[in-house]
Amino acid sequence: MKIVVCVKQVPDTTEVKINPETNTLIREGVASILNPFDMYAVEEAIRIKEKVGGTVIVLSMGPPQVAEQLKETIAMGADEAILVSDRAFAGSDTLATSYALSKAIEKIADVNLVICGKQAIDGDTAQVGPEIAEKIGIPHLTYVKKIEAISETEITLERMNEDGYERVQMPLPGLITVVKEINEPRLPSLKGMMRSKKAEIPIWSAADIDADPAKCGLNGSPTWVKRIFIPEIKCQGEIFSGEPEEQVKFLVNALVGRKIVV
């Protein structure tokens, strides 16, 4: 079983704050982390490997410094990590990103299963996984919360939707995106950390993966960012004052009196 896990380095958006005076992003002290949703994907891949055997290869696209961070996944138990990095990829939207990653997966070759986190916390698009699958020509399923059974040629799983979940069977090779219900990612082990220290992370350029420059980076990205701005929070409210009892009465009157709550 050969499993590829796609991960992304992201700013820790839970740490990002807006300076209310200048209305700008405060970035100081905001660390770059591996996308938390991707850690569930790494964990699930390692669990599959522990169960049925195989290799776990972590794949990422980003600037060269991501290579060091990918070692975390080796410390957890991934066998190798590969970084796709090239100036040609700058400005990639989800389509161009999925193109580059799909080319890398084709170079890795003979992959049975690709696992992605459900989305990255910086962009929240959830698009790259399904787009990779389409580019390689393999089926995909999203929002997977449980793998019931897996072999080299078939996977049976549960995928979430708004009403509950579906049990679905899919032939492999295929791609899945996983949600956090699926597992609890492990911490690295000491032996893993020592192994990761010594690990070499290959960096693949656009040429290495035989990528068509027209499909990479800005040129390969149909979507453009026109504007980025800080969202405004509307302020319209009425803050009650007085004793708690009074405030509660005001509120109940406002809602029941106006027939909003009946």
Added chain:
Amino acid sequence: MGIKIYLEKCYGCKVCVPSCPFGLIEIVDKKAVIKDGCNLCGACVSTCKFKAIEIIRDVKVTIDKSLYKGVWIFAEQRNGQLANVAKELLGEGRKLADELGEPLVAVLLGHNIESEAKQLVAYGADQVFVADAPQLEHFLEDSYTQVLVDLVQKERPNIILMGATAIGRSLAPKVAARLETGLTADCTGLDVDVAEKNLLQTRPAFGGNLMATILCPNHRPQMATVRPKVFKPLEPDLGRKATITKVDLSKTQWEIRAKILEIVNEVGHSVNLEEANIIVSGGRGLCDPKNFELVRELADTLGAAVGASRAAVDSGWIPYAHQVGQTGKTVGPKVYIACGIRGAIQHLAGMQSSDIIVAINKDPDAPIFKLATYGIVGDVLEILPMLTKEFKKALG
């Protein structure tokens, strides 16, 4: 290709410096310099009053955009029932179509779904494509992509909108990748540039801390998934007339790889949170998981659903299914009562389209009060039982 600073236009005013989400702009000798690592996101370009920054693309427009017409909405159905988001898309799609002077078209895939097609007309569609086949009864990526892509290639719509639901967010990227076109996820604002017939797609990024407006200027169709509960449906008009076109599937060679073994509906909390008229949500201000009982009591009194902030969910006080926010559910009830929730931006992203927001928090500076229609400053543990009692009295 890349980012360029026109030094003759740059006055070193520093306005662009904080606009970079990655902190990569520096002023050196009174000129802006982009440091290594720029991923060409373009955030800085619009901040420069002197137009000194430009993202240069090597653009080859290969398509004739004038051939693409119509605003399409994917009319999602589950178990034969039209999803609310389909109606919301028609509501917003109507505006966009009217501005562009193009028809609003709904595409419905399923099995035995004529009655739902009529609803689409009532909610504003000018035309409805109905693809009816047993293979389409339940959503599967392969069958839906196949039918949709065929239809798009034949009819050439300008815009395709889908709900940012479990189905929409799995189907849209597959369709977009097959069509080699752009796709913007989870939009909360839509507009059009009439001259270029471009869709202006606004969506949250960075956990809701930033908003980005995205264009897809040189590819067609322009595709977006749209967050449910953000837009409002039109009042249904049962007298509206429109053409309902059956899609001919007689020659379709189905290639469906995955197979549904079982559909499990977990009725209860997870469903009624998004459909609920009233939601009572608890946050870390409740101090202890057992105090969620107070939230439940108020919810029971009001016939409301129970929600929670990420902080409460992360602390293990209540299951993830209750989480409201950027990484949880987006809700838009008539009344949203936030109990002991400070209002982190990521929470606000999930509930700000609620009609009435009530905030109860002991910190008067909590961001939730900025959004609140009504606010009570006080100890939520003290306020909640009082509120339950008062509502019981008032509602009989």
Added chain:
Amino acid sequence: MDYFLTEEQQMIKDLARRIADEKVAPKAAHYDETGEFPWDIMKILADADLFGVYLPEEYGGMGGGVLEQCIVVEELSRACSGVAVSYAASGLGCSPILVLGSEEQKKKYITQVASGKKLAAFGATEANAGSDLAAMETTAVLDGNEYVLNGTKQWITNGGEADIYTVMAVTDKKKGPRGISCFIVEKGTPGFTFGKKENKMGIRASATRELVFDNCRIPKENLLGGKEGIGFIATMRTFDRTRPGIGAQAVGIAQGALDAAVKYSRERVQFGQSISSFQGLQFMLADMATQLEAARALVYATARMIDGGAKNFSKESAMCKLFASDTAMKVTVDAVQVLGGYGYMKEYPVEKMMRDAKITQIYEGTNQIQRHVIALELIKESASKKD
């Protein structure tokens, strides 16, 4: 202070700290409240390979020594010393095997402890034999190929939870301390049961129980080192090696309390300013930090001395346990004081740290015994000088 840890030691420290912050701290109050044994955390420590840091590589360990163990114990103690002592007691339990066990015994038992698959425990104390080990009443009598154990051990850390026990028992009453032998007893051996779990003041996450031996028959091979009469020396040499660990535990508790106190003092506003701006409070914090660093320096120096191959380190071991535990008691009491009324409440972690600190002055030899050991060594040294 920079102790110039090796790359490997730094890695151990980082990992232990991460586990302490992410996994232990959120559950510290829960385990303190319920007294439940933290098996989930033991599993995390095992998966992280931390049980093997101080054990030799040939037995599945990482080849480190006392310092490596101290680093882990200190980091865990910052978050919850009940968890830390459960971890450390496994090391204590297998230490006699490490210092005096036979090759087969090491191969069989140390590998299991190193992997964290099984916990170990050490049983010497009895109701009437605490500091005075020679007063021990538990007996072991050879009967054919088996020893028959009778008696009760008291207050055994990891009792009931551990699978491997090193137990002291008298094989020859006439010889006094030299008549004490050490046995390896596995959980589940017929005649070996546990008393009720003790309800303790602090380190409540850890399990403390009686070990009850009622005609418990164990194979002769389980006599430590295959020799009778080495129990006392095994105990002394074990404690010499493990006392720095108690010191590290104390340092960790004190560090956790100091961190909480400094943080609180910056946040708490009275008379219109943060209380950290008041000199009375600053002096308290400064003294706490200085004593704590002195204790850490002594613990690390002793650990390095032992790992460096020193022959005799009873005095230094006793000194670092004594000084660090007295420091922890003082620093935690002061931390509660800094937090004032809040410090006395269970919502804040410092009252727990104060309760946890007390035991470090008591177990593995009370601090009075430590002073006795130190004094004896001083006198011995002086007497042996020929001038």
